[in-house]
Amino acid sequence: MPSAQPLASKEASLFRNVLKFYETKQYKKGLKSAEQILKKYPKHGETLAMKGLLINCQGKTEDAFLIAKEALKQDMKSHVCWHVYGLLYRSQKNFDEAIKAYKMALRFEPDSQQILRDLALLQIQMRDYNGYIESRRLMVMSKPQIRQNWTGLAIAYHLAGNLTEAENVLTKYEETLKQPPPRSDLENSEAILYKNYIIAEAGDYQKALDHLEVIAKTAIDKVAILEARADYQLKLEKNKEAEKSYRVLLDRNQEKRAYYAGLEKSLGLEGEARVKIYEELAEQYPRADAPKRIPLDFLEGDAFKTAAQKYLDWRLKRAAPSTFTSLKALYGDVAKRECLQSLVEAFLSEKRAEKPAENGDDLTNGSSPNNSVLIYTLYYLSQHHDHWRIRDTDKALSYINEALELAPDNADQGELRLGLARILKHAGNVRKAMEEMDNARQKDKSDRYYNTKCSKYMLRNDCNEEAIKTMGLFTRQNDVNGPLGDLLEMQCVWYITEDGESYVRQGKFGLALKRFHAIYKIFEDWTDDQFDFHSFSLRKGMIRSYIEMVRWEDSLWSHPFFRRAAINSIKLYLLLNDKPHLAHGSLANGTGDDAVDFESLSTADRKKAMKKAKREAQKQEKAAAEAAAKAKDERKGGEEKKQDDDPFGAKLAQTSEPLEKALTWLKPLLEFSPNFLEGQTAGFDIYMKRKKYLLALKCLLAAHSLAPEDPVVHEQIARFQLFLNSKPELSPTVQTIIDETFTIAPKEGTLSQFNEAYLSSHGEKNAKAVFSVIKARQALAASEGSKSDAEGTDSESLLFEILKKNETSLKEAMEGLGMLKDMKGDVGRYTEEARSRWPVANVFEAKA
Structure with a gap:
């Protein structure tokens, strides 16, 4: 349809140039041409619309929308004005409004392939399959000679689940071909x-x-x-x-x-x-x-032993470092695990009995084939005893140290020291593990795997500066934002996640949240990145890969790394909701013995502590800004560094709506990972604090259906029943729904009896169950407004008892230590007993 205000030939030619400049991304030239038209035709709607589009490409979004709205006022029936309006909304990722604008544009120009294509791309992005089918059908009717249109329609039917029609579409196109395509036709x-x-x-x-x-x-x-x-x-x-x-x-x-x-x-x-x-x-x-x-x-029994013997002989005689990795999947079977151990030990005894210089080999430099076989047999046994089902650290260290003595050459030393670092990590000595991993890295500094692995161990030891320097060896040099900026640009999810978890352990919650929000942004980018592939895949003809990508995108937000970041963020926001002072500077480092006991301070002292923490935070931000300016001067070319108005994440941590922020993370978890237990239990915690009791109950019931005996689920059942026992003021509708659906509450006895019964049935070997029971006891005591000394002593004794159980892991022992600190129990005795069981773990080291 023609514009409401036609242009003279000269201006019409200029308008075509405006379109050309926009398509070739020459925005300044396009604006210059548009201004020339507007001098003579100041109310020409389509030129105004294009001016708004060009201004938007320069980052002036608000001005662009104002100009686009003015263009629509001047020419409401122009498909160009509506198309531009849709493009503006699309640039802001407001796809619903963009679709509405495109549909208005089609009313005035129903045969426009460009508008139809743009509409179809948004519909598949939004998974509006019915709308996508209709758009693709119109494109086929408009230009049936183009294969992409037919393939696009088949994809639309396929994704919508109509496989018969998808096949028919492809068949109809094949019938239109007058001669078969050549074999070289990839499409x-x-x-x-x-x-x-x-x-x-x-x-x-x-x-x-x-x-x-x-x-x-x-x-x-x-x-x-x-x-x-x-x-x-x-x-x-x-x-x-x-x-x-x-x-x-x-x-x-x-x-x-x-x-x-x-x-x-x-x-x-x-x-x-x-x-x-x-x-x-x-x-x-x-x-x-x-x-x-x-x-x-x-295989089982003797047949397994015979086959395993052959396999081990074949692998170990070749000195294959990956032998254990290949076999560890069998370790769930106790008989097979013990059989493999006995076979490898017998093989080791045989190799030790052989004469060192039997074949005239020079063993002084560790180059003998027999020596390599011996080394990697010892390496296997070290990994065997370090396996989580066995975890005999003394034997694992004995074997790996013996292997290291026999392996002076750099290649073997690197692999073996990596193994030693892994054993030390599992034993709880993350500091020594980091040092050994760094030793492994030094053997081959050009190896990217060793460097990244070392960085991970540095983060586990909370050495963030050393970790980023190590990663910087393989990032883009002279990047204006440093190695971290390059890692963020490369979307290195594992590093950003580990970095955030390290800051959580250090109590630097602002920096932790900054890293986790970077993870959220990466997943948003991955969602948005698929947009370009909707058209690209059709142009290139890579349809099968495209279908796989679309289906992968549908499950993207259930990715383990997103779950990890989400759970960490939710826990932080819940903590900050309960203790807002932790968001302020040095007060956030409330994890060590020298931390300020904020809860015990008077009101005046709290204000002083808050002011001091804010001053320290301002000093840190100023120092960071000065360091950034200095780094910029040192960099070649003096490139501009991207401005970050919240370098330490203080604004994220000091939010006035922590529960709303937590909800932002929770929604994708519940939508895309409904069977993720931690997501449902986190949902219960958030909704209870937001006083959305039906939603909290929904999460609790979902968690119970997933794992009815889970310790966290038990604790939350107790807490919800305790809440109901307090006789809250609920609307009759809410109360009725709760009465009808909350059927997992204890039927008989008191809540305390329900809690102790769970301890009797699950607490013998399950440390998590004990922790859950103690937390439920604390909630019961808080509701009664008092805590008996006997009850506190009994809970403390439970922590000491579980410490002695063989089933208790190092991680659970550390969690027990944290609970004991909160209870103000005998921490010294606990750490002493834990140190006797895990002597290598530095978390239980005595404070100097």
Whole structure:
């Protein structure tokens, strides 16, 4: 539809230049041309709209919206004005409003491919599949000769679950082709494989197999053809054909376990026949690990011992450092674990008995093959005794130290010192573990793995400055924001998470929250990044990969790293809600013995402490700004550093709405990870503090359905029942719903009896259960307004008892220490007893 105010030929030419400059990102030239038009036609709506769009590209968003609204006032029926208005909203990620604007633009220009394309991209981004189907259908009707339009419509039906229609769309396009595409046409190859993928997903495997045979010679991805053929034949119970197909695949790749599993099913193997086929495969592929390793998963008794003996001889005689890594999956079976230990110990005795210079080798420099075998046999046993199911630190250290004495060369030393660092970490001495990991790194400074691993250990020891310097060896040099800025730009999630958790341990909650919010921003970026791939994948024809990406994005927010950051952030915000003073400077370091006991201070002293903490925080910010300015001067070119108005995260920590901030993290957890227990228990805590009792109950019931005997769930049941016992003022509707749904409360006896019964049934070997019972006791005592000395003494004795249990882990012992400090119990005695059990752990070291 033409504009309400037509332009003269000269200005019309300028307007075309404006569009061209926008497309080529020459925004200043575009604005100059737009101003020339507006001098003669100041109320020309489409030019005003383009001016707003160009200004928005320069970062002036508010001005851009004002100009765009003015453009709409001047020309309400212009598709350009509405399209620009949608683009502005899209740039602000307000996709709902952008979609509305695009639909208005289509009312005035229904055949515009560009508007339809932009609308379709937003609809798939928002997972509006019905709207996406309609947009793609209109694009096909408008330009049926373009293959991308047909493929896009098939994808729309596929993602919406209509597989039959998706297949029909692809078939209709194929019928329009006058001659078949050449074999070199990658887009056609991907499209026909995608069609086969859809047929198989619909469950018609015979049809999929027939179609596969038709396209086999045309498709470029031969591995996909071979794998699909074997899979379809197996599902159709064409076992002889499936066997041949899987053997062809094994000839290509002897280490892929899925091929062996498929071959087993096609042969219907059981018992001796199953063992025999793997013996044949091991002979056929003598260098392959999988046919020798897989039988260890299903063999038992003497058969397992014989196979394990062969496997260990083969691996250990080659001095393979990864032998334990390959076998540790078997350690859940006690018999197999003990068998492997005895076999390796026997192998070690045999190697020790051999004469050192039997083959004329020079052993003075550790270069003998026999010496390497001995070293990595000792290395295996050190890892064996360090395994979490065994955790015999003394034996693990004995074996690894003996191996180190025999391995003076740099290559072996690096691997072995890495193993030593891991043992020390598991034993609780993170400081010594960091030192040993740094020693391993020094053996090969060019090895990225050693450097990143060392950085992780430094963070575990709360040496953040050393960690970032080590990471800086492999980040972009002379980056204006330093190594951390480069790691944030590269979205190095593991480092940012570890850094944040380190600051939590140090009580630097502002910095911790800053790191966790950086994680949130990274996940938002990953969500937004898919936007470009909606069009890119169609242009390149990579449809199968695109479908996988879309489905991966659908589960993105359930990623373990997001969960980790979310739970940490929620805990911090709940803590800051209860103790706001922890957000202020040095008061946040309330974890050591020299920390200010803020709770015991008078009101006047609290004010003084707060003022002092704020002054210290201001000094730190000033020092950081000066250091940043100095670093900028030293950098080549004097590039501008991105301004950070909250370098220490003080604003994040000192928020006036900590529960609202916690809720921001909770919503993705509950939406995308409903079966994540910690997410549900965190939801209960947040909603109880926000006085949203029905939502809290919903989370509690969900957590109970996931793990009815979980200690945290038990504690929360007790707390919720305690809340109900206090007879809160609830609306009749809320009270009725609670009465009808809260059926997991104790039916008989008092709440105290319910708590002690849980202790009797779960507290014998479960430290977490004991902690839960103690917390429930404290809540009961607080509700009664008093705490008996006998009850406090009994809870303290429980912590000492659980400390002596073999099932109690080092981490649980540390948690018990934290509880004892809160209870103001006998910390000295606790640390002394813990030190006798975990002598290596530096967390229980006596304070100087």
